[in-house]
Amino acid sequence: MAINKNNTGYTFLFSIIMVLIVGTALAYTSLSLKPLQKKNAADKKMVDILGAIGVTTTRENAKTDFPIYVKERLSIDSEGTVLNNSSGNVDPADSSDPFNLDVKKDYRSKKPASELSFPLYICESDLGDKVYVIPVVGSGLWGPIWGFVALESDMNTIYGAKFDHKTETPGLGAEIKDNEFSDKFKGQKLREASPYFTIIKGGRKIEDMHSVDGITGGTITSVGVGEMIDRTISIYQRYFMSLTNSSAN
Amino acid sequence: MSTDNSVATPKRESLFSKKNRKLLKDPLSDSNPITIQVLGICSALAITVQLQQAVIMSLSVLFVMISGNVIVSLLRNLIPDRIRIIVQLVIVASLVIIVDEVLKAYQPDISEKLSVFVGLIITNCIIMGRLEAFALANKPGPSVLDAIGNGMGYAWVLLVVSIVREIFGSGAISLPGMGQVKFLPQDWFVSSGGFYENNNLMILPPMALVVVGIIIWIQRSRNEALIED
Numbered sequence: 001m002a003i004n005k006n007n008t009g010y011t012f013l014f015s016i017i018m019v020l021i022v023g024t025a026l027a028y029t030s031l032s033l034k035p036l037q038k039k040n041a042a043d044k045k046m047v048d049i050l051g052a053i054g055v056t057t058t059r060e061n062a063k064t065d066f067p068i069y070v071k072e073r074l075s076i077d078s079e080g081t082v083l084n085n086s087s088g089n090v091d092p093a094d095s096s097d098p099f100n101l102d103v104k105k106d107y108r109s110k111k112p113a114s115e116l117s118f119p120l121y122i123c124e125s126d127l128g129d130k131v132y133v134i135p136v137v138g139s140g141l142w143g144p145i146w147g148f149v150a151l152e153s154d155m156n157t158i159y160g161a162k163f164d165h166k167t168e169t170p171g172l173g174a175e176i177k178d179n180e181f182s183d184k185f186k187g188q189k190l191r192e193a194s195p196y197f198t199i200i201k202g203g204r205k206i207e208d209m210h211s212v213d214g215i216t217g218g219t220i221t222s223v224g225v226g227e228m229i230d231r232t233i234s235i236y237q238r239y240f241m242s243l244t245n246s247s248a249n
Numbered sequence: 250m251s252t253d254n255s256v257a258t259p260k261r262e263s264l265f266s267k268k269n270r271k272l273l274k275d276p277l278s279d280s281n282p283i284t285i286q287v288l289g290i291c292s293a294l295a296i297t298v299q300l301q302q303a304v305i306m307s308l309s310v311l312f313v314m315i316s317g318n319v320i321v322s323l324l325r326n327l328i329p330d331r332i333r334i335i336v337q338l339v340i341v342a343s344l345v346i347i348v349d350e351v352l353k354a355y356q357p358d359i360s361e362k363l364s365v366f367v368g369l370i371i372t373n374c375i376i377m378g379r380l381e382a383f384a385l386a387n388k389p390g391p392s393v394l395d396a397i398g399n400g401m402g403y404a405w406v407l408l409v410v411s412i413v414r415e416i417f418g419s420g421a422i423s424l425p426g427m428g429q430v431k432f433l434p435q436d437w438f439v440s441s442g443g444f445y446e447n448n449n450l451m452i453l454p455p456m457a458l459v460v461v462g463i464i465i466w467i468q469r470s471r472n473e474a475l476i477e478d
Binding site (some may be wrong): 005006010011014015018019022025026029030036039043044059119167170171173219 | 288295327328329330331335336338339343346347349351353354355357358364365372
């Protein structure tokens with residue numbers, strides 16, 4: 001008996017079987033490749049953190065270069081109290097290592113800041129000064145954007161920055177990834193209070209030390225960059241305050 | 250399109266019969282998906298800045314096309330007519346997701362550069378076009394040849410365009426696993442007192458269109474059958 005391909009029951013049966021097979025195959029692929037992808041993501045994170053302090057490295061060398069420049073890794077709560085710290089090589093299995101905090105996941109979860117902890121990387125510049133690298137996460141036009149902002153030891157001057165994105169428009173918003181954009185942040189200063197830093201669309205005064213020009217045609221992505229910097233800095237500011245207070249005493 | 254012959258063959262024919270050779274050869278020139286049918290142009294313009302990206306992209310498209318054509322061809326008597334486009338889409342989409350996951354695991358840098366364009370293979374008209382026009386009506390053997398033919402037709406244009414763009418735009422050639430090899434001496438460049446400057450326009454998408462245009466021009470001037478009045 002030939003199958004009646006136009007029978008509704010058959011169509012449903014076919015779809016159900018197809019979805020089951022495809023679902024299994026995709027789940028299997030995703031699970032079996034996860035460990036490698038995780039390792040790649042961790043390497044990339046190290047490359048980006050080093051990129052924010054102006055050190056260029058490759059994925060292969062990231063693991064050895066990282067502990068040379070990054071002296072200490074802290075995690076702080078939203079009040080600025082230090083929760084954990086570690087140094088030396090990164091152990092991907094150690095969940096107390098601040099490096100393994102997934103700030104992107106935390107951002108997606110939309111939990112209030114009081115329930116989260118925030119990683120902070122304390123690096124050493126070539127001159128021997130402390131450099132604080134802060135991970136930032138936010139939303140661009142199409143999807144997540146993220147990056148690292150490095151502050152000088154005065155906790156106010158931007159030492160460097162590095163941004164990346166998932167699906168911003170190539171040629172427009174995607175240019176936040178380019179050094180041409182992130183280099184503009186070098187030497188800029190944070191304001192005393194929120195908004196700590198802004199990305200300006202048109203008409204930025206050249207002597208303005210607290211902003212940079214946005215990307216033409218990438219306004220929403222640029223605004224997203226400004227928003228994520230401002231929101232994140234306002235949390236880390238409490239930790240920096242406690243540092244300046246304790247050194248003043 | 251000359252390859253859309255879906256006549257059922259009464260008796261077994263050899264894999265390399267004249268008809269099957271035509272399946273393989275036609276898409277390379279006379280019915281090339283990019284230069285003649287002008288399909289899949291979007292990715293051809295976007296990812297041809299470097300040769301290594303073009304190589305990986307071509308391999309991905311070849312893999313998705315061959316597997317897609319074979320699967321659809323094997324299932325051609327089972328797929329309900331009313332949902333055939335959805336079925337094809339599901340097959341192509343899952344293959345593309347597999348390619349994307351594999352690239353993320355083994356070629357993270359290139360995967361990042363290709364970004365959304367791997368995902369966009371799903372909407373590459375060449376693939377859906379071949380599934381609908383060929384695999385759905387033919388046996389797996391010829392379908393594989395058709396997929397290889399069209400995939401290679403896509404690939405060679407991509408490779409040529411990316412070689413031209415990378416040489417003139419970056420003064421280099423790159424291959425997956427080898428990185429970018431800059432073959433021009435550093436002191437040729439204006440920045441170190443020389444006479445040579447990379448052509449930045451080559452890196453921008455419009456030049457891909459111009460290079461594709463030149464390929465089309467050469468192709469048509471050599472083949473009278475392609476010249477339209």
